[in-house]
Amino acid sequence: MTEVLVIGSGPAGLAAACAARALGRRVVLLDASDYVGGQYWRHLPPERPARREAVLHHGWSRFQAMSQALERDPLCEIVTSAHVWAIDAGRVHVMVGEADGAGREARTYAAAAVVFATGAFDRALPIPGWDLPGVFTAGGAQALAKGERVAVGQRVVVAGSGPFLLPVASSLVQAGSTVVGVYEASHLAHLARQWTARPWQLLATPAKLLELAHYASVHVKNRIPYATGRAVTAIHGGQRVESVTISAIDETWRPIPGGDVVVAADAVCLGHGFTPRVELPIAAGCRLDARRFVQVDEHQRTSVAAFYAAGEITGIGGVDLSLSEGTIAGHMAAGGHLEDRALRDARARRDALRSFAERLERAHRIGENWTDWLSDETIVCRCEEVSVGRLRSVAETSRSSGLRSLKLQSRAGLGACQGRMCGRSVETILAAAAPGGHLIDESTTDRRPIATPIRLAELAFGNDKSVEK
Template sequence: MTASDRTLAVIGAGPAGLAAALTAADQGVRVTLLDSAAQAGGQFYRQPAVELGARRPEVLHHAWGTWKKLRNRLAAHIAAGRITHLPDRHIWFVEQRSDPGEVRSGAGFTVHALLGPEQVEPEAVTADAVLLATGGYEKVLPFPGWTLPGVVTAGGAQAMLKGGLVLPGRTVVVAGTGPLLMPVAVGLAAAGARIVAYVESARPASLVRHAPTLAANPAKVVEAVRYAARLTCHRVRVTVCHTVVEAHGSDRVEAVTVAALDADGRLRPGSERRIACDTLAVGHGMLAHTDLAESLGCAIDATGDPFVVTDAEQRTDVDGVWAAGEATGIGGAVLALAEGEIAGYSIAARLKGVDPGRADRAAPARTRARLRKFFAAIDTVYAPPAHWTEQVTDDTVVCRCEEVPAGAVREAVQDLGATDLRTVKLLTRAGMGWCQGRICAPGVAGVAGCAVGPAKRPLARPVPLAVLAQEPDGRS
């Protein structure tokens, strides 16, 4: 196989995947871009369905100008045949077919996907190298009433607005912790929702301790100030050092109780107040999608929230596999674009022997270093309350798929001797349901008092048995 024949499979068409695909294609690499959505853009640049006929989708987005440039470059590469875009592909496994350290004809990787919204039709794509840009998803921590209809994640509320042009409700409480809450509250308010409370459990003023890091990222500071100003324009009152204690309702959420937190992250007695609402949009940060990386054998850092380990060129420790964006640690779209660009240059050098100029490589590397330091500071300040599990009553469901209450998890630890998440799962079935612990693992681990650790799931999503039983030549 000649260098011109070598191909790259990019999994994920968000900022990191797009940057990597476009950069590699600029260097002459043939790219197959696979994504589960119908349109490129990922969660950050999520587009409304074409059938909705949105006339001004840009009003729901931040950095629309950057998206237009990415979209136009992608269209040009697709038209030229350098990029093949395969939407509606739900990747469930990546099979390594080559010997370690070897790129040769007939070797490389096979990306296994389920096609379309029904996710039952199998498809396979072969490539010599793989870029994992699988993004992230929201961390969900349980509390009494969190399973009520009308309680949604903050990102879920934003996705409904961006992708479906619908509001999750009319009277909304936005709560939790993290910078994602600000654009969610602003977007919902601009679309006509009444934000009756914005409840942040952290103390944003603590960022002053990281003044040099903030000064090195003036664009991020200006962005936060603009969101704060828009919240003021919409008359949204922000309450800090508070948390949601419980959601109330019968058929759906009707009110929430919030309370103040002391310096140790515990509830202040007597500070509870009840707020009427029809929707609670709640978020506690983000987690990296690491399933595909784990099944490939890539190193995962699980000392905190797990993420894929990469080197200075975004290479994993599995030869032929790169990773970029939220999969390597949560850091937002600008960082994801920088990491994708770095990966694209590295992949082109590997597959085609193209070495970009020093300036081309240095600029995204500087951006990456600066933003990684910035988001490390953000993670320090915007952590969930230290004692959030004290609010979780024994009858609070912590695993929705299997309907496992917190009391069963505590019993497994205190009475049955469980010391890790796997043992808790075996004793209680928490994490054995449809999501396979992707949603409930942080909550179950918090209640159990153990680390989440690597998930070690062999498949990245549920797969029909008929697909697994299929022979390589297509016969069942």
């Protein structure tokens, strides 16, 4: 039996695997991607290496040290292209092979302890015209720039909320785009209030401040305009993006009349924060907290015995927090103790970085009136082409407040991405239109008993080839 199974090989998963190996446990590290590294260390494939890969990444030497140690280690099995598609009675079901390819190998793992480190998706709010070619999520554009050296456009607008917009703009410039501007929806006064409160806490996170300073210098060097209290509220074009409307918005993100300008651009990158990938912890029965992240205690234990969680599924806080949480989760999953010397640094860093993460969340929270920039024709669920008007009319005419029944009637969130892109926006719009102004289901759009696409033949016959690991 596997002693520690780690799902996800981003910063949190790599750190967890290293910590569990340091205590001598046999580790299996699974990741759906072709390479380890997760979102932060998304890199060029070995067949197309960059001459100086390190300049494209922060903390590249740390990544190399961790990944190479695990790759050389005979008691750590790294399985890439490993899609964990279900968890059932503690058993982890995996399809290994090219995503959606034929002939994948089915495996089932039963482990003494499991660490979830599945990270987060980037979130983009719906905007009129966001279904035009040339609109990307900020993370998608970042993945193309870092993982493929592909620039998504020549004149690119970056908009949304959060410090993630800064590395995205930097990567776009490095990939050859002109960034027309970065438009942060939060207001300067609100940002200043959040960032300057309790400044001593910021001093405990010098790496974050240095990273921010680096991005600021790239912006200054490349003369990238940065504006706050502004949002892209409409995207225009015939066959693809040609221009965007940038609106002045109030602190609740309601557009201010007379505050619009139209800017020419051939691509737009939208980033309104992140949504944790919690379908596997939900399938395992783990409790979520009020913000819908996986609830963990100071040991990084979830509410289900032998299941731990680390990284962005427990809260959005950046790479260093993911590394610290991963170290603690891996150590505890391997049978270590919280007071062990090996955890001293990771615990101190985690505590400092969590307060940084809370500050981040307060500074860049989504304003409640963002729905004011929608029209009835705006598509919300892009897979099933469900518009705002359709969602509202289903909620109003059915007189239902049940998420499941409203989803089934409108088909929102039932397409290829299973609500990963639109789920939370669909919930907001349905809740506002439902009787009583809220939904009554306990279930949410985060619940996906089948976590990744799987062929019917694999579902029907997969067990024939399954190996108990």
